[in-house]
Amino acid sequence: MKTNGMRLTVSVLALVASGSMALADSMDDLVAAAKKEGTLTTIALPHDWCGYGDVIAGFKAKYGIEVNELNPDAGSADEIEAIKANKGNTGPQAPDVIDVGLSFGPAAKAEGLLQPYKVSTWDTIPDSAKDAEGYWYGDYYGVMAFMVNKDLVKTVPNDWADLLSDEYANTVALAGAPQTANQAIQGVFAAGLSAAKGDVAKAGEEGLKFFAELNKKGNFVPVTGKSASLAQGTTPIIIAWDYNALSWRDVLAGNPPAEVVIPKTGVVAGVYVQAISAYAPHPNAAKLWMEYLYSDEGQLGWLKGYCHPIRFNDLAKNGKIPQDLLDKLPPAAAYEKALFPTLEQQAAAKEVIAKQWNDVVGAEVAK
Amino acid sequence: MNQSRIIPWIGFGLGALYFLIPLIATFEFSMRMERGTYSFKAYRIVFADPGFQASFAYSAVIAVLTIIVGVALVVPTAYLVQLKLPRLRPVVEFLTLLPLVIPAIVIVFGYLRMYNSSSILPLTGSARGTDLLLIFAYVMLSLPYMYRSVDTALRTIDIRTLTEAAQSLGSSWPRIMLQVILPNVRVGVLSGAFLTFAIVIGEFTMASLLNRPAFGPYMQLIGANRAYEPAALAIIAFAVTWACMGLIQLVASLSPGSKR
Amino acid sequence: MSTTALPASAARDRRINWSWVGVLPFIAFTLFFLILPAANLIVGAFQDANGAFTLKNIVNLGQPAIVRSYVLSLQVSAASAAAGVLLGFLLALAVIHGMLPRWVRPTLMTFSGVASQFAGVPLAFAFLATLGRTGLVTAILMTLFDFNIYRAGFNLLSFLGLTLTYLYFQIPLMVLVITPALDGLKREWREAASTLGATGGQYWRMVALPILWPPMLGAFLLLFANAFGAIATAYALTGSSFNLITILLYAQIRGDALHDPNLGYALALGMIVITGVSNGAYIWLASRSARWIR
Numbered sequence: 001m002k003t004n005g006m007r008l009t010v011s012v013l014a015l016v017a018s019g020s021m022a023l024a025d026s027m028d029d030l031v032a033a034a035k036k037e038g039t040l041t042t043i044a045l046p047h048d049w050c051g052y053g054d055v056i057a058g059f060k061a062k063y064g065i066e067v068n069e070l071n072p073d074a075g076s077a078d079e080i081e082a083i084k085a086n087k088g089n090t091g092p093q094a095p096d097v098i099d100v101g102l103s104f105g106p107a108a109k110a111e112g113l114l115q116p117y118k119v120s121t122w123d124t125i126p127d128s129a130k131d132a133e134g135y136w137y138g139d140y141y142g143v144m145a146f147m148v149n150k151d152l153v154k155t156v157p158n159d160w161a162d163l164l165s166d167e168y169a170n171t172v173a174l175a176g177a178p179q180t181a182n183q184a185i186q187g188v189f190a191a192g193l194s195a196a197k198g199d200v201a202k203a204g205e206e207g208l209k210f211f212a213e214l215n216k217k218g219n220f221v222p223v224t225g226k227s228a229s230l231a232q233g234t235t236p237i238i239i240a241w242d243y244n245a246l247s248w249r250d251v252l253a254g255n256p257p258a259e260v261v262i263p264k265t266g267v268v269a270g271v272y273v274q275a276i277s278a279y280a281p282h283p284n285a286a287k288l289w290m291e292y293l294y295s296d297e298g299q300l301g302w303l304k305g306y307c308h309p310i311r312f313n314d315l316a317k318n319g320k321i322p323q324d325l326l327d328k329l330p331p332a333a334a335y336e337k338a339l340f341p342t343l344e345q346q347a348a349a350k351e352v353i354a355k356q357w358n359d360v361v362g363a364e365v366a367k
Numbered sequence: 368m369n370q371s372r373i374i375p376w377i378g379f380g381l382g383a384l385y386f387l388i389p390l391i392a393t394f395e396f397s398m399r400m401e402r403g404t405y406s407f408k409a410y411r412i413v414f415a416d417p418g419f420q421a422s423f424a425y426s427a428v429i430a431v432l433t434i435i436v437g438v439a440l441v442v443p444t445a446y447l448v449q450l451k452l453p454r455l456r457p458v459v460e461f462l463t464l465l466p467l468v469i470p471a472i473v474i475v476f477g478y479l480r481m482y483n484s485s486s487i488l489p490l491t492g493s494a495r496g497t498d499l500l501l502i503f504a505y506v507m508l509s510l511p512y513m514y515r516s517v518d519t520a521l522r523t524i525d526i527r528t529l530t531e532a533a534q535s536l537g538s539s540w541p542r543i544m545l546q547v548i549l550p551n552v553r554v555g556v557l558s559g560a561f562l563t564f565a566i567v568i569g570e571f572t573m574a575s576l577l578n579r580p581a582f583g584p585y586m587q588l589i590g591a592n593r594a595y596e597p598a599a600l601a602i603i604a605f606a607v608t609w610a611c612m613g614l615i616q617l618v619a620s621l622s623p624g625s626k627r
Numbered sequence: 628m629s630t631t632a633l634p635a636s637a638a639r640d641r642r643i644n645w646s647w648v649g650v651l652p653f654i655a656f657t658l659f660f661l662i663l664p665a666a667n668l669i670v671g672a673f674q675d676a677n678g679a680f681t682l683k684n685i686v687n688l689g690q691p692a693i694v695r696s697y698v699l700s701l702q703v704s705a706a707s708a709a710a711g712v713l714l715g716f717l718l719a720l721a722v723i724h725g726m727l728p729r730w731v732r733p734t735l736m737t738f739s740g741v742a743s744q745f746a747g748v749p750l751a752f753a754f755l756a757t758l759g760r761t762g763l764v765t766a767i768l769m770t771l772f773d774f775n776i777y778r779a780g781f782n783l784l785s786f787l788g789l790t791l792t793y794l795y796f797q798i799p800l801m802v803l804v805i806t807p808a809l810d811g812l813k814r815e816w817r818e819a820a821s822t823l824g825a826t827g828g829q830y831w832r833m834v835a836l837p838i839l840w841p842p843m844l845g846a847f848l849l850l851f852a853n854a855f856g857a858i859a860t861a862y863a864l865t866g867s868s869f870n871l872i873t874i875l876l877y878a879q880i881r882g883d884a885l886h887d888p889n890l891g892y893a894l895a896l897g898m899i900v901i902t903g904v905s906n907g908a909y910i911w912l913a914s915r916s917a918r919w920i921r
Contacts, residue, residue: 048592071575073587077886078472082576085476089483091491092578107886170760177866180878184867222784222868228752231594232396233761244592251593255402354878358692358870375725379735382718382798386742389753389795392763396756444653451646459650461906462657464848467856468898469665472881477664503660510657515804515849519842523811540645554810558803561740569746598756601749605741612737620733 027120030291031063033284039066040285043082043095044074048247050140051305058301059292065285068092076100076182083113083277096280097289101182102129103346105136105273115278117287119294124314128340129271136275139293140243140307143338144190144268145330147225147245149236151256157237159264160194160210169218173225173235175244178357182350186270187239188357189349193339194266200345204352208360215361231256241270242330246306262334269338271310296320308335390605397598409599413589422585423568427611429498429581430567433505434560437513440506442556445517446548450526463514466507475573478504497577504577505567512566513559520555521548557619561612568608671892684893693875697897700855700872703786707793708850712843714794715801722802723809736806739799747859754792754864758783784865792864793857797850804849808842841913848909852902872898 034040040059047053056067070093071078079098086094100108108114109131116134129138146163148156153171157163163172176184192207193200214220223229225238227248238245245260252258274293276286292298299309303325315321326332341349398405413419448456466474482490482500490496526548533543549556571583586604590597675681687693721727722735745753757764760777768774782788812835820830858873866874872894879891 046591047588068578070578071572071584072591073571073575075881077881077888080886081472081476081880081888082479085479086483087480088485089479089491091484091497093479093483093491093497093576104886174867177862177874177878179867179870179874180881222865223755224863224866227592227594228597229755231399232752232756232759234755234759248592248594255400355692357867372726375721375727378717378721378725379727379731382714382721382735386738386795386799388764389750389757392756393749393753395763440653440656444650447646447649452650455650457906457910459653460845460848460910461903462661464852464902464906465661465665465899467849467852468902469661469668469856469895470858470876470880473668473892473895474661474664477667478660480667481659481664503656506656507660510661511849511852512800512804515845516807519804519845520807522842523808523838552807555807558736558740558806561737562743562800562803565740565744569744571746597749598752601746601753605745608741609737612740613733616733616737 027291030284030288034065034282034288035063037065037282037285039068039092040282040289041068041070041092041094041096042289043070043097044072044076044079044099045069046072048251049305050243050302050307051247054304055293055298055301058297059289062292062297063288065288070095076104080104080108080111080113083108083279084111087279090281094279094281095277096282096286098275098277099139099272100275102138102271102273103343103350105131105275106343108275109135113278114275115280115283117276117290119290121294121311124311125294126310126313128342129273129310136273137294138271138310139274140302140309141269141271141340142241142243142307143262143335144187144239144266144270145242145245146261146263147230147238147240147248148259148261149230149233149256150259152233152236156259156261157263158261160191160266163219163237164210164214164217166217168237170221171236172214172219173221173223173229173238175225175238175240177224179354182270183241183244185350185353186241186268188353189341190239190263190266190268192266192349193268194263197265198339200339200341201348204349207349207353208356211357212361227252230258243306246329260330262330265337267334267338269335269340271340300325303329390602393598394602397595397602400595400599409595410603412596413599413603416589418580418585418588422580422582423607425580426568426574426582427564429502429505430564432502433509433567434563436502437506437509437559437563438517438556441510441513441517441559442549442552443544445514445521446526446544449518449521450530459514463510467511471508471570471572472576474507475504475576479576491577497579501573501577501579501581504573505563505570508570508573509559509563509566512562516555516558516562517552518555520552520558524551553619557616560615560619564612564615565608568611569604668892668895671889672896674889676887676889684889685896687890688893688897692870693872693894696870696872696875697901699870701901703789703793703861703871704851704854706786707790707797707854708847710790711794711797711801711850712847715798715846716805716843718798719802719805719809723806724812724814735802739802741799743796743799743803745796747857747861748863750792750795750860751863754783754788754795758788758791784868786869789861789865789869792860793854796860797854800850800853801846804846805839805842808839812838837916840916844909844913844916848905851905855898855902 042056045052045056056069059065060067070082074082079095079100082095083098114135118134119137122134125137131137146157150156153168155167157168174184174187175181178184178188188207188211189203190207191210192203192205195206195210196202211220221235223234225235225240229235230238230248231252242260242262249258249260274290276283276290280286294311296315299311299315300321302309303312303321306329309315397409398407400406400408444459448459478500479491482488484492490500529547529551530543533547538547568582570581571587574581575584575587582604586600590600672684673680673682675683722732756762759765765776768776816834817830820834825833856873858877861869861871862874862877876891876894876898879887879894
């Protein structure tokens with residue numbers, strides 16, 4: 001018995017040791033293979049979005065691999081299309097990795113555009129935010145927030161219902177057009193969630209009704225809100241993802257002073273997902289990039305850009321997040337109420353909001 | 368007599384107001400980067416970036432090449448359509464309008480499919496090859512403007528008589544094109560050249576997806592998510608492009624055969 | 628006509644041959660760099676998400692929302708093209724024949740080149756910074772003349788406002804495109820006409836306009852198509868309120884929310900058809916007025 005137990009222990013220990021050695025070996029192999037490829041091609045990664053500027057620079061410095069950045073202005077659909085159009089192309093126009101909205105992950109997988117890969121920290125990614133087979137995996141999320149120009153707006157709104165007040169005439173804007181931009185649709189959805197008191201099924205309709213009223217009262221400005229329009233005065237209140245709002249606030253550097261508020265009710269989280277192209281010209285560099293993004297270093301890089309990395313809870317539990325970084329973020333309590341809509345809920349809301357915006361909100365302007 | 372001299376001045380004045388005021392408003396905003404005072408801070412930031420000169424130079428060279436290819440393509444075609452093949456005119460005009468309504472992004476994805484490294488004509492396989500592809504893309508984008516300008520210019524001169532006269536003097540076709548027709552449509556070619564230059568300098572989507580270091584993608588990199596720098600950049604790009612056009616105008620007016 | 632010594636038929640053959648050879652580069656170019664790359668679009672309009680043939684996308688074009696979109700786009704394009712042709716013509720006329728100082732013309736030409744391609748986002752911003760609620764001109768009018776244009780009913784975010792913004796690139800385009808024609812209008816003809824007793828109006832009606840009519844019609848078509856295909860300005864200025872067809876197209880092909888590229892391709896196909904129809908209308912109008920010209 002004792003010898004059996006000993007044998008078991010020794011063999012288990014050997015297995016574990018060999019496993020971790022294998023892991024370390026495979027990581028070294030990966031780094032070597034990636035360095036041999038020498039380049040990584042990314043797409044749709046603006047430097048001010050989630051601190052990607054620093055994240056990319058960190059990757060380049062750590063591994064000495066060139067990063068070839070395509071079209072930072074691309075939307076999720078453009079990224080998918082870029083993979084499709086570059087199927088036979090091994091030139092620098094073919095993206096290796098993509099960062100797209102949640103609903104685009106399964107769609108791309110179904111079209112056979114992705115290849116699976118499970119990073120070494122795979123288990124710490126919440127199940128609801130990844131594909132079981134490893135084709136796509138959530139990378140970061142943010143919640144819908146208000147960005148307020150304090151020079152032009154005296155009382156900062158705290159919740160969606162506040163926006164209907166008379167003092168906000170000609171001030172409220174979305175960060176895109178609700179027919180095309182996910183950020184705008186989620187904004188309407190969040191408003192609706194607040195109005196529907198948490199009933200997700202009704203959130204789409206209620207959101208449209210809310211904006212119809214906002215428009216009727218004259219509070220809604222149908223211009224795409226950006227930091228420039230906030231500073232210039234056309235859109236003193238913008239409804240956008242918190243990471244966008246926070247990064248805009250930093251860039252404005254107090255001119256004008258801006259405040260980012262997470263509404264009390266109707267807190268909606270939006271998840272983005274990473275994936276490797278099935279036709280990636282540099283698959284090893286792509287895998288190394290994923291390893292980097294999902295390492296503590298990469299995840300904290302996103303946090304510096306105000307995006308909540310997908311492993312946030314895991315990192316917080318292990319005390320890996322520096323306090324000064326935590327202090328720069330909005331209070332954690334605001335995020336506890338965040339709703340993470342499922343793919344089906346998102347699809348249903350998008351359907352309602354995008355298709356019925358023009359009819360219900362009637363922001364179609366007169367001659 | 369006096370009254371008819373004032374009216375053009377009024378027209379010009381109103382036009383100048385309409386075009387300059389939005390630029391002034393943009394300029395005023397770009398000066399507001401430092402709180403409470405007007406300063407050139409946004410401009411300093413833009414100029415400090417090393418990528419500015421390199422990307423502008425690249426785009427300027429591509430623009431000049433695009434103009435040359437465009438003129439070589441459009442002038443003979445417009446000439447032949449007017450003189451010999453009037454029935455082809457509807458087809459040619461329709462084709463020249465297509466670049467305005469087909470989204471550029473659809474076209475560039477089409478290029479990537481057709482000319483990628485594993486196709487018969489692997490243009491994207493090399494940097495020079497991709498440059499060539501980009502030039503062709505821009506010629507296509509500027510086709511509507513170049514064609515319309517040259518076509519209008521050809522209408523105003525009597526190409527039939529000119530051609531016959533040149534032929535009766537024994538000119539070959541290339542000589543007719545280069546030394547008889549082209550100098551006479553100089554104004555049209557110049558208009559087309561201005562439009563082409565401006566298109567190429569500001570174009571973003573194609574340059575970005577074909578991964579070339581052009582000015583458009585550079586502007587996007589600087590301006591995205593910022594407030595004051597994009598306004599400064601718009602003014603700078605406007606000014607520099609205007610200056611380049613002035614240069615083109617100067618070169619054109621110095622060439623032989625020009626009256627003005 | 629022919630001054631060669633060849634028999635007439637051989638000479639004719641040779642001439643036709645050369646003409647077709649002459650346009651071959653153009654045909655080949657548009658084939659390889661315009662039509663074939665965009666072929667995906669035409670094929671895709673008739674496919675569904677799985678690649679099977681279907682007419683569903685075309686049928687969907689008949690949805691009231693989409694039809695309204697097309698109509699709105701046509702209205703904006705026609706309005707900005709018409710205004711652009713008229714105002715651009717007057718501006719070019721003033722500069723070319725108005726006996727202004729010599730520096731005015733090249734300045735206007737080069738400026739028009741730049742202004743005609745002024746990108747959508749900075750252009751929309753420029754107009755918001757000028758005539759928006761917090762714009763420079765709005766503020767000046769309020770402080771100096773106590774006149775609030777918004778209370779008087781003006782709104783930049785409207786059909787009028789969008790057309791006004793579009794004119795910023797339409798007018799320069801017209802100026803550049805009509806200048807060669809105005810150049811061809813010799814001053815001697817004006818003088819000759821007045822020596823023969825014609826009034827200004829008669830000169831215009833019987834000499835100048837017949838000559839200018841075909842290029843002006845062609846310019847209108849160009850400006851129309853230019854506005855029809857414009858997306859960036861509209862999106863940046865009135866994106867969520869003005870449902871132009873290009874915005875709808877953008878939503879399907881590029882947007883990150885809906886993603887039905889096949890419907891997007893069908894929308895684009897519809898735009899191409901409309902462009903073809905307007906081209907046909909232009910040809911018809913031009914040929915009818917050709918009688919008047921001759």
